[in-house]
C-alpha cells in the first residue's frame with residue numbers, strides 16, 4: 001500500500017514536474033513571443049516616429065516652397081509694376097521731348113517768316129543740316145566764314161588757344177586748305193562753344209541766299225564774317241541773310257591786322273627799311289615806332305569807316321568792325337598781353353556775352 005502510494009506520489013510528482021516543465025516552456029515561449037512583439041512594437045513605433053518626422057519635414061519643405069513661390073510671384077509683380085512705371089516715364093519724356101521739338105520748330109518757323117519764301121529752309125532741310133553738322137542742343141554753334149585765305153582756320157585755332165602748328169589745329173596756309181565745313185570743339189573747360197570752319201564764300205555769281213542755304217548757315221547760332229583786305233559783296237550777302245533770319249548773331253571781323261599795319265608802316269619808311277634790322281640806330285627806331293603807332297590808328301579808323309560805308313550802302317544795320325590778328329587773339333585767349341592786340345579782348349567778350357544770352361534763353 002505504501003509502495004503503491006509511493007509509486008502514485010512518484011507518478012504524481014513526475015506528472016507534476018512534467019506539467020511544470022511544459023508550463024515553464026510555454027511561459028518561456030510566450031515570453032519570447034512577448035519580447036518579439038515588444039521588439040516589433042518598438043520598431044513600428046520608431047518607424048512611425050520616423051515617418052511622422054519625415055511627414056513634418058515634407059510639410060515644412062512644402063510650406064517653404066509655397067512661401068518662396070509667393071515671394072517670386074510678389075517680386076514678379078513688383079518688377080512688372082516697375083517696368084510699367086519706367087514705360088510711363090519714358091512715354092512722358094518722349095512726349096515732353098516731342099513737345100519741346102515742336103515748340104522749337106514753331107519758334108524757328110516764326111524766325112524764318114520774314115525770310116523770302118524761295119530761300120526759306122524747310123523743316124527737313126533744318127533737321128538734315130543739323131544732323132550733318134552734329135548740332136548739339138545746349139551748345140552755341142559759331143560758324144567762321146569769309147573768302148579763301150581770309151584767315152578763318154588761323155582765327156579758329158587762335159580762339160581755341162592754339163597756334164597753326166599745334167597738334168589738333170585746323171590746317172592753315174597760303175594755298176587753299178579748307179575744302180569742307182569742319183567742326184572744332186572748344187577746348188576750354190565747361191565751354192559751350194563749338195566752332196565751324198566754313199570755306200567757299202566769295203564765289204562770284206552766287207545769289208545772296210544761295211551760298212547761305214547751300215552751306216546750311218541758317219542752323220548756326222552765331223556767324224563771324226572774317227574779311228582780309230576789303231569787305232566783299234559776298235561778306236555783305238551773308239550779313240544781309242543773317243539779318244533776315246533774325247535768330248543769328250552776326251559779327252564782322254577784319255583779320256591779319258599785324259600784317260596790314262606792318263605793310264602800311266613799311267610804305268611810309270625809307271626804301272629798303274628792315275623792321276627786324278638789329279643794327280637799327282636809335283633815331284630810325286624812334287621814327288619807326290611813332291610811324292607804327294600812327295599807322296595802327298589809321299588802320300583801325302579806316303577799317304571802321306570802310307565797314308560802316310559798306311553796311312550803309314548795302315542797307316544793313318550798322319555794326320562794330322573788330323580788328324584782330326591771330327597772334328594777339330591766341331595771346332588774349334591765354335590771358336597774355338600782346339603789343340599787337342587791338343579788338344581781340346572786345347570780340348571775345350562780345351562773343352561770350354552772346355553765347356551766355358543764347359544759353360540763358362535756351363538757345
Ligand SMILES: Nc1nc2c(ncn2[C@@H]2O[C@H](COP(=O)(O)OP(=O)(O)OP(=O)(O)O)[C@@H](O)[C@H]2O)c(=O)[nH]1
Nearest residue numbers: 148149150151152153154172173176177178256326
Ligand atoms: N600775319 C598774319 N597772317 C595770318 C593771320 N591769319 C592768317 N594768316 C595767314 O594767312 C594765310 C591763310 O590763313 P588760313 O587760316 O589758312 O586762311 P583760311 O581762310 O582758312 O583759308 P582757306 O581755308 O584756304 O579758305 C596763312 O598763311 C596764315 O598764316 C594773321 O592774323 N596775321
Ligand SMILES: [Mg+2]
Nearest residue numbers: 152153177178
Ligand atoms: Mg582754312
